[in-house]
Amino acid sequence: MPELPEMETYRRLLHEQICGAVITSTAVQREKTINLPPAQFGQLLQNNRLTLIERRGKHLLFHLQSGHVLLLHLMLGGFLYLGTAEDKLARTAQVTVFLGERVLYFHGLRLGYLHLLTPDQIDEKLAPLGPEPLNPEFTLTHFEKLLEEKRGVLKTAMVDQHWIAGIGNCYSDEICFHARILPTRRIPELTAPERATLYHSMQEVLAEAIRFGGYMEQPLYRTDELTGGFDERCQVYDRGGEPCLRCGQPIVKDELSSRKVFFCTHCQQ
DNA sequence: AGAGTCACCCGGACGC
């Protein structure tokens, strides 16, 4: 599901493609996706300009000239498509935002949402999120401090958005594999070198995933060659039973607090 | 605080 690298890829591409564009109209297929009556939602968005597209954790923030912000969370299986009235996908969009000729389609939002909020509401909504792992302020010292305050299982902590924002089921496993540390380890038992390795693996894996466009299946727009390039670069996620790319032993698929987890018992300690 | 459970929701996979 979309995690930090996928949302960051979207942010970069959307910034290039539609920053400064004016919303001409909207269409809402699924009212639960939004937080206002569709008429009010449409009225507040119409003739509003997109001034900035920002990411926080797994959220995307579309800042508008009026000061309002469209807050997007794709949750499970949500994805975007930027096309035109003709160039669109053969499935329903829960919300459609028209930007003159161009059209931004919001697909697969069954649990995901697109909420129109004021800056105060945004601050309140995002306040509980943990630090951004790729923010320069997020140093090894900062990470070591977080680890000292946490006692549970490593993977469970890594996917906790209040602890660190943006890491989900896929990248928690990828980061642990890169660090050669089992995701099932308990945080208090991690040695100092392991903590440092984990920090560097987090930086490297997330940065590489962004460089390759994340693992989204659907390109953002017709000529988009970036999105989804990380698909075939996943080392362990969803590779249960397949040979480890480092040692050839089969990747183990297990369950950890009702969540899939993948690791190599030979390469990871 | 951590760990477990549940509800939310529906596209897609699977069985017949």
Added chain:
DNA sequence: TGCGTCCGGGTGACTC
């Protein structure tokens, strides 16, 4: 092909 059923999975609320 087509219909019914089940599952997955991020998050927040709730419990022990």
